Every structure is written in structure tokens, then in C-alpha cells.
Amino acid sequence: MSTTKIKDIVEEMVQPYMEEHNFELVDVEYVKEGSNYFLRVFVDKDGGIDIDDCGMISEYLSEKLDNNDPIPTAYFLEVSSPGAERPLKKSEDVAKAVGKDVYITVYEALDGLKEFEGRLLSFENEELLIAAGKKQYRIPYDKVASARLAIVF
Known part of the structure; x- marks a missing residue:
């Protein structure tokens, strides 16, 4: 499955949760680094995102991904703030x-x-x-x- 397709599927899965909880989905990356794959989800909200927010989103998304299993390879899920050098995607x-x-x-x-x-x-x-x-x-x-x-x- 292509990286773009995986990103689209993950965005579709997480977007309703993001809207419901007033979070902003900034970006989704699915990349291979060395021998490992990483699914990175960058999120934000007014006032900034904190570790508890990232944990809640990670739990929600982990459950959705486990139930639907759209990614054929093993990967590490990371949910975090986009950081100070936030990408401007849209x-x-x-x-x-x-x-x-x-x-x-x-x-x-x-x-x-x-x-x-x-x-x-x-x-x-x-x-x-x-x-x-x-x-x-x-x-x-x-x-x-x-x-x-x-x-x-």
C-alpha cells in the first residue's frame, strides 16, 4: 500500500475525533527509518497540545488502527505537537x-x-x-x- 494511501486512511480515521475534541490535525507521516516504519501524527489546539492530549489521541487511534488494520507492516505510532517549526501544509x-x-x-x-x-x-x-x-x-x-x-x- 502506498504511503499516500496510508496517510489518507489515517487522516480519515482520526479526523472525527479531532473535530469532536477541538484538536487540529496538522500532518500525518508514514516513513521508514532504518529497518523500522513510523506512523507520525502531528496535532495541535488553541493554547497548545500537551502530553495528556497526545496520550488520548494515541489511545483512540491505536484502537481504530488495531480494529481496521490498514497498515500491512509493523510500525511505531507517534502522536506529538508539530513543534516550533510547524509545517504549513494548507x-x-x-x-x-x-x-x-x-x-x-x-x-x-x-x-x-x-x-x-x-x-x-x-x-x-x-x-x-x-x-x-x-x-x-x-x-x-x-x-x-x-x-x-x-x-x-
């Missing part, structure tokens, strides 16, 4: 990040660059406006390969 995530520092990669070079790090000034008309140093860059949303919050020192 356009809604990008919109919420306006005014924050972000790290963006693009599929093809824009202004000779494929990576941008700076303050997200706006996200309007499917275009990000980023201030990096003394320059500003306009990045079409459909050119974004990945986006996340950034920690600037």
Missing part, C-alpha cells in the same frame, strides 16, 4: 502564519532562489509576500514545495 495554515517568520522552498527558482526565509507579510490572491532582509519576494502559492514556521536567531 493554505489556511499559511494565512494563519502572516506576521511570523517562515521558511519556504519552491519547485523552481524564483529570482534565482529556491529557498526563502523571512517574515511572511501577507498571503493574498494565492501569493505569499515575504520580507527577507531588505528585499521582498512574491511567491505564487502553487510554486511552494514546502513551508514551515522558522525560528530566527
